[in-house]
Amino acid sequence: MTETANDRSLKTTVTTLRIVELLRERDGAGVTEIARELDIAPSTAHTHVTTLEAQEYVVKEGDTYHLGLRFLGLGNFVRTRKRKFGKAEHYTNVLSEESERRSIFTVEEHGRGVYVHTAPGKHGVWTQSTVGKRVYLHSTASGKAILAHMPTARVREIIDRVGLPKETEQTIHDEEALFDELAEIRERGYALNVEEQISGVRAVGAPVMGPDGDVFGALSVAGPSNRMKGEQFDRLTEVLLGIAEELELSIALS
Amino acid sequence: MTETANDRSLKTTVTTLRIVELLRERDGAGVTEIARELDIAPSTAHTHVTTLEAQEYVVKEGDTYHLGLRFLGLGNFVRTRKRKFGKAEHYTNVLSEESERRSIFTVEEHGRGVYVHTAPGKHGVWTQSTVGKRVYLHSTASGKAILAHMPTARVREIIDRVGLPKETEQTIHDEEALFDELAEIRERGYALNVEEQISGVRAVGAPVMGPDGDVFGALSVAGPSNRMKGEQFDRLTEVLLGIAEELELSIALS
DNA sequence: TAGTCGTTTCGCCTCTCCCGAATACCAGTT
DNA sequence: AACTGGTATTCGGGAGAGGCGAAACGACTA
Numbered sequence: 204m205t206e207t208a209n210d211r212s213l214k215t216t217v218t219t220l221r222i223v224e225l226l227r228e229r230d231g232a233g234v235t236e237i238a239r240e241l242d243i244a245p246s247t248a249h250t251h252v253t254t255l256e257a258q259e260y261v262v263k264e265g266d267t268y269h270l271g272l273r274f275l276g277l278g279n280f281v282r283t284r285k286r287k288f289g290k291a292e293h294y295t296n297v298l299s300e301e302s303e304r305r306s307i308f309t310v311e312e313h314g315r316g317v318y319v320h321t322a323p324g325k326h327g328v329w330t331q332s333t334v335g336k337r338v339y340l341h342s343t344a345s346g347k348a349i350l351a352h353m354p355t356a357r358v359r360e361i362i363d364r365v366g367l368p369k370e371t372e373q374t375i376h377d378e379e380a381l382f383d384e385l386a387e388i389r390e391r392g393y394a395l396n397v398e399e400q401i402s403g404v405r406a407v408g409a410p411v412m413g414p415d416g417d418v419f420g421a422l423s424v425a426g427p428s429n430r431m432k433g434e435q436f437d438r439l440t441e442v443l444l445g446i447a448e449e450l451e452l453s454i455a456l457s
Numbered sequence: 458m459t460e461t462a463n464d465r466s467l468k469t470t471v472t473t474l475r476i477v478e479l480l481r482e483r484d485g486a487g488v489t490e491i492a493r494e495l496d497i498a499p500s501t502a503h504t505h506v507t508t509l510e511a512q513e514y515v516v517k518e519g520d521t522y523h524l525g526l527r528f529l530g531l532g533n534f535v536r537t538r539k540r541k542f543g544k545a546e547h548y549t550n551v552l553s554e555e556s557e558r559r560s561i562f563t564v565e566e567h568g569r570g571v572y573v574h575t576a577p578g579k580h581g582v583w584t585q586s587t588v589g590k591r592v593y594l595h596s597t598a599s600g601k602a603i604l605a606h607m608p609t610a611r612v613r614e615i616i617d618r619v620g621l622p623k624e625t626e627q628t629i630h631d632e633e634a635l636f637d638e639l640a641e642i643r644e645r646g647y648a649l650n651v652e653e654q655i656s657g658v659r660a661v662g663a664p665v666m667g668p669d670g671d672v673f674g675a676l677s678v679a680g681p682s683n684r685m686k687g688e689q690f691d692r693l694t695e696v697l698l699g700i701a702e703e704l705e706l707s708i709a710l711s
Numbered sequence: 712t713a714g715t716c717g718t719t720t721c722g723c724c725t726c727t728c729c730c731g732a733a734t735a736c737c738a739g740t741t
Numbered sequence: 742a743a744c745t746g747g748t749a750t751t752c753g754g755g756a757g758a759g760g761c762g763a764a765a766c767g768a769c770t771a
Binding site: 465468469497498500501504520 | 720721727728729730731732737
C-alpha cells in the first residue's frame with residue numbers, strides 16, 4: 204500500500220520533499236527536529252535544509268527553517284495554468300452567494316480530490332483557506348461525482364492505489380457498495396455526502412464535464428446537517444445543478 | 458555574483474528544483490527537452506521527473522510532465538502562514554478600490570521583493586495573476602520603500618547579493634545614488650518609481666512597519682505614467698499613506 | 712565555570728546517482 | 742510492411758556525491 208519497493212526513485216529528492224512537507228505540517232522546524240522526525244542524521248538534515256535555503260525555497264528565522272514565498276509563485280502558477288480553472292473560480296463564487304453555503308471546486312489528481320477554489324458561505328467564518336487541500340474521492344460529494352463519471356477501470360485503479368479508508372462511521376468502505384452508489388449518482392445527476400467525511404457535515408456535489416466528455420472536476424456545497432435537509436435542500440440541489448451546467452457551457456464556449 | 462562555489466549543496470536536490478522551475482517556465486516539458494535545457498542525460502531527467510511524479514508533485518499528460526496541484530497547497534500555506542498577511546490582503550483590496558489603480562502588497566525575501574497580494578485597478582484587465590512574482594527592490598516603489606527602512610548593513614548585503622541591474626534607462630544603477638534616494642524616501646515617507654522597472658509605468662510605494670520597528674512590507678499603487686501625475690497623483694499618495702497607516706495599526710492591534 | 716542542548720563543520724566510507732548503451736514505442740513516410 | 746527519425750524508458754556499472762559520526766561551536770542556565 205505504501206509502496207516504494209523496487210523503483211528507482213531518487214532518495215535524496217524524496218528526503219528533500221519529505222522535509223518540505225514536514226516544514227509545512229510543523230510550520231517550520233529546527234534541524235534536530237527534522238532529523239528526529241525523518242530518522243536521518245542531523246548533519247544530513249542540515250545539508251538538505253541549507254540547500255533549500257540557498258535555492259531560496261526556504262527561509263531561516265533564527266534557528267528554525269520555514270517554507271519560503273517561492274512556493275507562492277508555484278502555487279499561483281498551477282492554479283492559473285488551465286484557463287478552465289479561472290471559469291471555475293467565478294462560478295464557485297456565484298454558487299457560494301446563491302446557496303449561502305460554503306462552496307468548493309474540486310479536481311482529481313493522483314487519485315485524490317484537490318480543492319482548487321473555495322468560497323465561504325454567508326455564515327462561514329472559515330478563517331483559514333483550504334485551497335490545495337487533498338481529500339479522498341470516495342468520502343466526499345464532489346469526489347463521488349467525479350468517480351461516477353470516470354471509466355470504471357480508472358476507478359478501480361484509484362481504489363487499488365489509495366484504498367477506501369473509513370473517515371467516519373458513514374464512509375463507504377465496500378467496493379461493491381461504492382459502485383452501486385456511483386451508478387445511482389449517474390442516474391440522478393448529483394452526489395451526496397451524508398456525514399461520510401466529517402460528522403455533522405453534509406454536502407451535495409455535481410460533476411463538471413469537459414467538452415470532450417471527460418469529467419473535468421466537480422462543484423459542491425457543504426454545511427451543517429441541520430441546514431442541509433428538507434425543501435431547503437431541494438432548492439440547494441437545483442441551484443448547484445444549474446450553476447454546474449453554466450460552468451460546463453462556459454468552458455465549452457472558450 | 459552568481460554562485461556559491463564551495464558549499465555543500467546537494468546536486469541532486471538542486472537539479473530537481475531546476476526541473477521544477479523549468480516545468481513552470483515552459484508550462485510542462487518532455488524528458489528530452491528537460492535534458493537538453495539543463496544539460497543532463499535524458500535518463501537522468503527521466504529519473505528525476507518520475508520521482509517527482511511518484512511523490513505526486515508532478516503529473517504526466519501524454520509524454521509531457523507538468524507541475525501538479527500539490528504546489529497549490531504549499532503556495533496557499535505560505536500565503537496564509539503569517540496572520541499579518543491576511544490583514545494585508547484586506548487593505549490591498551481597499552487600496553485598489555479607493556485609488557482605482559492596480560495595488561500590490563510586497564514583502565522582502567532573500568533580497569528580492571515578492572508580491573504577496575495583488576488587486577487589479579478599475580481599468581485593469583490583468584488577465585493573469587502576478588501573485589508570487591519576484592522583483593528587484595531597487596527598481597520598484599515598494600522595494601525602495603522597504604530598503605529605506607532597513608538597517609544600512611542589510612541593504613549593502615542585499616546589493617552585494619543581487620546587484621543593481623538596469624531594467625530600464627531610469628533604473629538606479631549606482632550604489633551612492635540609491636542611498637541618497639533612500640534617505641529622501643525616509644524623509645517624505647513614500648517612494649516613487651518613475652519608469653524604473655517598466656517604461657511607461659509609474660508607481661508610489663509606502664512602507665508598512667511592524668510593531669517591533671522592523672519593516673514588514675510595503676503597499677504600492679501603479680499605473681500608466683499619464684495617469685500618475687499632477688494633483689491626481691497627490692491624491693493617490695494621500696490615499697496610499699492613509700491606508701498603509703491603517704494596516705500598520707491593524708497589525709499592531711492583533 | 713561547567714553543563715546542556717541545539718546547530719554547524721568536516722573527513723571518510725559507502726551507497727546512490729548519473730551516464731551511456733540498449734531497448735521499447737510511436738507516427739509518419741516510402 | 743519495412744524503414745526512419747524522433748521520442749521515452751530500462752538497466753548495469755563506475756565514479757562521485759550524499760549520508761553519517763565525531764567534534765567544534767554557540768547560546769542559555771544553573
